[in-house]
Amino acid sequence: MTPKKVSVEVEGRQLALSNLDKNLYPEFTKGEVIDYYVKIAPVMLPHLTNRPATRIRYPDGIDGGSFFEKNAPAHTPDWIRTQTLPTPGSSKGRTELDFIVIDDLPTLVWCANMAALELHVPQWKVGPRGAVHSPDLMVFDLDPGAPASIAEACEVAHKLRELLADDGLESYPKTSGKKGLHLYVPIKENDRTSEYAKECAERLAASHKDLVVSRMEKRLRKGKIFVDWSQNNPAKTTVAPYSLRAARSPSASTPVTWEELEKSSPGDLTFSPDEVLERVDEHGDLLAPLLDNPQRLP
Structure with a gap:
């Protein structure tokens, strides 16, 4: 013992x-x-x-x-x-x-x-003497409202990726470790991330009314994917890459490839700690571009 x-x-x-x-x-x-x-x-x-x-x-x-x-x-x-x-x-x-x-x-x-x-x-850092920097990440939380599932979240992730690409921005996905997805965009430090993310979510909701909602009210989310832009508020945080999540079985917030989001069934996107470690051995850190690929916000 x-x-x-x-x-x-x-x-x-x-x-x-x-x-x-x-x-x-x-x-x-x-x-x-x-x-x-x-x-x-x-x-x-x-x-x-x-x-x-x-x-x-x-x-x-x-x-x-x-x-x-x-x-x-x-x-x-x-x-x-x-x-x-x-x-x-x-x-x-x-x-x-x-x-x-x-x-x-x-x-x-x-x-x-x-x-x-x-x-x-949060999406920002503190300097060695405590200075609070402007955000260097932008994040979207794609949250399914039942009966929608992570399968619909994958579909919305691809649409959001295209919208961001049209603005010249490359984005990188990870699972939330629960029922949704997170989409990250590494940026040069900028205080407009919350405003820009909200605008993106609204644009996506306007062009895909049957699938996407950008407003917070829970009554609007049934059967749709809520594109939550609010985690770009400097007072808010997002679960870190590779963090464990509290669930019946241990799972982690796991970086994934765009190909996996296209080909996977919902059950394929839940990863145990051992599976996460095996993926890192195989792929390295799929979110490494968040660390060294800052992009200019439009």
């Missing part, structure tokens, strides 16, 4: 890992969660670096409830990078919080040990 606590060294940092045998999913332990994050770190960390992280923690597993954590808890090790950032409109009345920035493997392992199954980040 695994001891309650195990002391390990990760890149020169000492971490006390606890309850590694505890099931965070019905058949997936905290030890397996940490192992996944260690193995996926080489491709995941570049998408987390310099982005303040919101963690969704499941200390008693997916059946035991969860909570969002933006602020660094009091027991955060002093070697973890934190950044004090304004939080206007906070539901708790806080004007600023100390965010954790996951720049290295020890921090990622520490978060996993805290049962932070899901890691969410």
Whole structure:
């Protein structure tokens, strides 16, 4: 039986890992969660670096409830990078919080040990002295309204890809890890991403009224794909590439190819942690262009 606590060294940092045998999913332990994050770190960390992280923690597993954590808890090790950032409109009345920035493997392992199954980040970065940069990513969340499914989301993703290409922008898809898709566009830093993304969603909805909706009201979404442009609001976040998601079986938000979206049936677009690692061995990081291919927003 695994001891309650195990002391390990990760890149020169000492971490006390606890309850590694505890099931965070019905058949997936905290030890397996940490192992996944260690193995996926080489491709995941570049998408987390310099982005303040919101963690969704499941200390008693997916059946035991969860909570969002933006602020660094009091027991955060002093070697973890934190950044004090304004939080206007906070539901708790806080004007600023100390965010954790996951720049290295020890921090990622520490978060996993805290049962932070899901890691969410904004579309902008912070500089080394805390300066908030303009967004360098634009994202669209394609969310199916039942009875529509990820199959219809794939269809809409291709239409949105064409619309963006007409504006000179290349886009890159990943699964949300649940029922939808995310479409990313790497851009040169720009404060107009939310405005432009909204305009794109409205254009797509106008030309495909039977399939696409761009407005937030849930009553409008039945049988359609909601193209959610609102995650470009600087106050919002999107689940990070390769992050686990809370579901009955562990799955991850997984980069995919356009060919896969064209050929796949819905069941083909759910990936277990092992499958994600196998895909990285085969394809490398399909979202690498987000890191080094900034495009000018029209």
